[in-house]
Amino acid sequence: MKKMILDVDTGVDDALAIAYAVGQSDVELLGITTTFGVAPVEYSYRNTKSVLGSLNKDVPVYKGSKEPLKRERVHDGKIHGNDGIGETLGYVEESETITKDAVDFIIEQTKKYKSDLIIVTTGPLTNLARAIDKEPQIMKYVGRIVTMGGAVASPGNVNKFAEANISVDPDAADFVFKSRLPITLVGLDVTRKTLLNKDNVKEWERIGTSSAKFFAAFTQFYLDAYKKIHPTLKGCALHDPLAVGIALYPELVRTIPMHIEVDLSEEVLGRTVENTNLEDTEPNTLVCLQVDSKRFTEDFFNKVNNILSV
Numbered sequence: 001m002k003k004m005i006l007d008v009d010t011g012v013d014d015a016l017a018i019a020y021a022v023g024q025s026d027v028e029l030l031g032i033t034t035t036f037g038v039a040p041v042e043y044s045y046r047n048t049k050s051v052l053g054s055l056n057k058d059v060p061v062y063k064g065s066k067e068p069l070k071r072e073r074v075h076d077g078k079i080h081g082n083d084g085i086g087e088t089l090g091y092v093e094e095s096e097t098i099t100k101d102a103v104d105f106i107i108e109q110t111k112k113y114k115s116d117l118i119i120v121t122t123g124p125l126t127n128l129a130r131a132i133d134k135e136p137q138i139m140k141y142v143g144r145i146v147t148m149g150g151a152v153a154s155p156g157n158v159n160k161f162a163e164a165n166i167s168v169d170p171d172a173a174d175f176v177f178k179s180r181l182p183i184t185l186v187g188l189d190v191t192r193k194t195l196l197n198k199d200n201v202k203e204w205e206r207i208g209t210s211s212a213k214f215f216a217a218f219t220q221f222y223l224d225a226y227k228k229i230h231p232t233l234k235g236c237a238l239h240d241p242l243a244v245g246i247a248l249y250p251e252l253v254r255t256i257p258m259h260i261e262v263d264l265s266e267e268v269l270g271r272t273v274e275n276t277n278l279e280d281t282e283p284n285t286l287v288c289l290q291v292d293s294k295r296f297t298e299d300f301f302n303k304v305n306n307i308l309s310v
């Protein structure tokens with residue numbers, strides 16, 4: 001059984017990644033940690049719990065970072081909606097629900113499972129950076145970190161240079177890349193090649209269970225947003241589910257080891273770039289550059305359609 005923590009900013013495609021992860025028979029999802037990102041953390045926490053509830057899955061969820069390490073939080077709601085989940089769940093009251101802090105959960109589970117643990121991040125890297133900062137001696141034992149973020153050989157999605165998860169907290173990402181932990185970077189280079197289209201949403205409407213209808217509704221919002229922003233793309237990107245896929249089936253992608261840095265200069269803030277000018281250019285990241293989209297999307301829709309049928 002593979003042990004996994006998902007660190008999310010749920011998020012439409014984070015919700016799809018959660019369904020894909022809980023639909024796997026050989027994964028023990030130890031817990032889901034949440035962060036601000038596409039919406040405030042109160043929303044990503046609530047959205048995560050609602051998604052799990054709709055799937056009838058009892059996985060512990062922890063609230064984490066409210067803000068980037070050093071900058072102001074920004075989010076515009078255009079792609080995921082103001083509630084982060086396609087305007088299907090609406091407003092959340094600020095609450096002081098006491099759960100174990102996400103950062104402490106990550107540290108505790110890394111101490112327990114060490115190299116058997118895979119952490120998949122599908123939001124900004126703030127929780128992970130804080131865990132590494134707090135307990136570097138424990139975090140160095142983690143098995144693998146699979147991160148949806150960045151764009152190394154293709155344009156960004158926030159601007160020409162930067163991808164959203166890196167861009168909302170570039171200082172956290174910079175810190176994580178410098179930590180020398182075993183990172184696999186699942187960037188726009190591959191995630192833009194794994195798409196969901198309107199027929200997939202129609203299939204969930206046809207399945208017709210309450211979870212399938214919920215998933216169809218929030219995914220339709222995301223599809224519509226993609227149509228406006230990327231009119232030539234034939235669907236919307238399965239960014240976050242692909243990170244889960246690669247964590248479980250590394251053979252889905254071709255990777256190249258590189259020394260990745262996060263650009264912190266204002267003009268190209270958040271760009272993930274290979275730096276070959278340093279004295280120490282030892283690779284710190286496996287960068288995914290080619291993906292078997294057919295194999296991934298077949299597996300994704302098989303497992304998600306199954307779980308939405310129950």
Ligand code: RIB
Pocket residue numbers: 009011012013014037038122123124148157163164165239240
């Ligand atoms: O750039 C895509 C990423 O930003 C995805 O993780 C999406 O959910 C948002 O967080």
Ligand code: CA
Pocket residue numbers: 008009010011013014037122123240
């Ligand atoms: Ca996300």
